[in-house]
Amino acid sequence: MRVLAGTVAVLVLSVLTCFAQTNASLELIVRDPSGALINKAQVQLLRNGKPHAAAQTNQRGEARFTKLAPGRYLVQIAAVGFKAQEVADVNLTAGVNRKDVALEIDPITVDVDVADEAQIRNTNPNGPAFSNVMTADQIAQLPDDPEEFENAINQLAGPGAQMRVNGFRGGKLPPKSQIREIRFRLNPYAAENHDAGFGLVDIITKPGVNAWHGSFNFGFRDESLNARQVFAPFRGPEQQRRFGLSLDGPLWKNHTSLFLNAEGSLFFDARPIFATTPDGTFSDLAFRPSRRLNLDARVEHVLTKTHTARLQFQRNAGVQNNLGVGDFDLPARGYSQDQTEYIARFADSGVFGKKFFNEVRFQARWLTTEARSVSLGQTILVPGAFNDGSAQRSGGRRQLDFELADNVDYALEKHGVRFGVQLEVGGYRSNDSTNAFGTFQFADLAAYEAGLPTLYTQRIGDPTVKHRQYQFGWYVQDDYRVRKNLTISYGVRHELQNHVDGKFNIAPRFGFVWSPKKNGSITLRGGAGIFYDWFTAQTYEQTLRVDGQRQRDLVVTNPGFPNPFSGGLQTTLPPSRFQVDENLQIPYIVQTSIGLETQPWKLFRLTTNYQYQRGVHLLHGRNLNAPIPGFGRPDPTAGNITNIESSAYQSSHRLMIGIGPGALRAGGGLFWNMNYLLMKNTNEADSPFSLPSDNFNLRADRGPSATDFRHLISGFISKRLPRGFAISTIFQATSALPYNITTGFDDNGDTVINDRPRGVGRNSARGASRWEIGSRLSWGVNFGPEQQPTGGPQVRMVRVGGGDGAAPPSLPGMATKKYRLEFYAQAFNVLNHANLGTFSGVMTSRFFGRATSAQSPRRMELGLRMNF
DSSP: OHHHHHHHHHHHHHHHGGGSOOSEEEEEEEEOTTSOBOSSOEEEEEETTEEEEEEEOOTTSEEEEEEEOSEEEEEEEEOTTBOOEEEEEEEEOSEEEEEEEEOOBOTTTOOOOHHHHHHHHHTSTTSSTTEEEEEHHHHTTSOSSHHHHHHHHHHHHOTTOEEEETTBOSSOOOOGGGEEEEEEEOOTTOTTOOSOOSOEEEEEEOOOBSSOEEEEEEEEEEGGGSOOOTTOSSOOOOEEEEEEEEEEEEEETTTEEEEEEEEEEEEEEEEEEEEEETTEEEEEEEEEEEEEEEEEEEEEEEEETTEEEEEEEEEEEEEEEEETOBBTBOGGGOEEEEEEEEEEEEEEEEEETTTEEEEEEEEEEEEEEEEEESSOSOEEEETTTEEEEOOOEEEEEEEEEEEEEEEEEEEOSSEEEEEEEEEEEEEEEEOOEEOSSOEEEOSSHHHHHTTOOSEEEEEEEOOOEEEEEEEEEEEEEEEEEEETTEEEEEEEEEEEETTOOOOOEEEEEEEEEEOOSTTOOEEEEEEEEEEEOOOOHHHHHHHHHTSSSSEEEEEEESOOSSSTTSSSOOEEOOOBEEEEOTTOOOOEEEEEEEEEEEOGGGTEEEEEEEEEEEEEEEEEEEETTOOBTTTBOSOTTOOOEEEEEEEEEEEEEEEEEEEEEOTTTOBTTEEEEEEEEEEEEEESOSSTTOOOSOTTOGGGGOEEOTTOOSEEEEEEEEEEOGGGEEEEEEEEEEOOOEEOOBOSSOTTSSSOOOOOOTTOOTTOEEOOOEEEEEEEEEEEEEEEEEEOOOBOOOOOOOOTTOSOOOOOOOOOOOOEEEEEEEEEEEEESTTOOOOBOOBBOBTTSTTBTSBOOBOOOOEEEEEEEEEO
């Protein structure tokens, strides 16, 4: 309570500063003659005939100036296609000053219809419609911890969004100080996209600079600032010490820039153990230390005025200890995991000729993982009660994979043609070992006390496997502007993969964008397409490993205990194995959607989008040698034969409603956005190795997917306050997730204990809803000598015909202080809501129908950031 009261006091103090203003601030809105907002207009303030400050309007037509001395100023405004304008004798008083300016169209330099331009922008498939942009100022208000920062972006994007950094997937995100903007866009039917999804998150880093800059940040939290976890008997120890250092500047002025970043943390927390053993309830905390160190170096070099190259290297390493402990898992179940990742990237992009734009990306990644158990020996599983014994994890995996992509744009009068290729090659070596000492599974606690296990399994043999995987795709698409207010996109993608015989994997795509009103206030967008999915290297690797020769599974029903081969009514099956179905096909998803975006009275921006997906030939496992009731196993000389086949089904319905500030409500240092998602997701299996409850009736497992929450509400709001304060809040609420109800017994004798009561469907029960609010309060001060920002390599890396427009005329940059110091307090789950996690669906458990885990309680982080 004292921590919460202190937090409230700080928030109140920041608001009270609004009433003690001595400086002046100016919020200038620049519009065209129709009232539409003008983006990228250059605004400069002059005082006593000398440049005093400069800024560029954002996509809401807003330019902001803070910490100005009260008095009279001259305002100069310039924008492409408009007459330059001066507003003289602007009197600024202490506090917030607002002013609207309308620019006149320049008939000499350009003949432009503003209303038509709005339609053209909104019907550009890569334009501003159905997209949101977070600027550097708004990004600064997101969490400082890299993992929490990535989680926040995922929350804002919504489930299923794909994330890219400068066009690359994977790796770690750059620090906030090196990100220019984060764009949440909706263009799922572009033929260049391999993945189906609800949206795309493009993270664009800042371009090169001609002066050296740096940033240092430090964050700290421990248990004195945190709340007790829900199932913990007491507030456990926790501490995190996190640091980050970034440095960027020119190696060769106007040609080459260098960006360096280092980020690391030392962390430990305590995870609750909540189990029932023969001695009674076991409640304790498991201590889990970890550490990580991530290094990143990036070089950008300008080859010509329209051509640039980027080279990047990352090293990401982390060690996590005492994983696998918590909930029903006792301390002996712990294991540690080491992971090291090296990533090298090269990108080259630029214009050649008058109508071509080419972008080449190459990535090489080397990843190693190693696991070690804290104890050796057999494992005991009593579902819904406790799990004890060794985690039986050892060995690891090494992989070296490459990705090469080349995209070419060709611009015609009404067509924007784009074509390209993508090649992925991977080599893998793994000796990952699991269950080498054997596992006993009991129906319930009473069976354990009686020494009557239901099942004993053990994986025998050499786990070492090596293999290679190749994936190739090519595509072509055309964005055809039928009219100024209508663009249609059509294309096709073709993909191939080794390990799967089917080669005719053709994926047609179609989309349209229509803006029926001349002022562009309404935009309608829709499309349909097919998206193929890869047969993953991990799935293929497991079928190689447990093939009955390298490794095989020993299965004993009704075994003895502790010796599975004596003292019981045991039946030992012949060796079991995995295999790939001889008629396996690459899975694919059929997706279609329709959406509407509008700005009612320009007060707010409203976006609605409905999407339907159907999964075809999805992968799941099926036991080909499951016993037939009354007849036994089809092949008595074999054990379980898990066949990976492409016959599962999935369907998804999504309705997304988003709301944000409109043209007349934007500005004032305020940014906000809210989303609501209504979803229904049905499938038959959650992974390629998921076995059905009835191997002779696969459709009996059709039900809600494991991630089928029906409702999700999320939002973000940030506000710059006077005197250097800023506050932001991010929140998310979801309805309950489903969980499966099982009897706890192997009722059908297939040696898989996932049997459900008669008449009960898969994932038919629901847990509890969840909601969480996080907030960040900061105070910063600028000091030191003034300096003019200097631009470095400024190659415009845009698609030909992409609709970004010409570069605006330049004005002198805004003078800033050389140093900035910022202190912040970041709270996660600030109201300490108990978000219950896993629910027990085992009917033999004393916890049946009850939660046995929970998400993190309130956590508080204090830190600082120094820019220089």
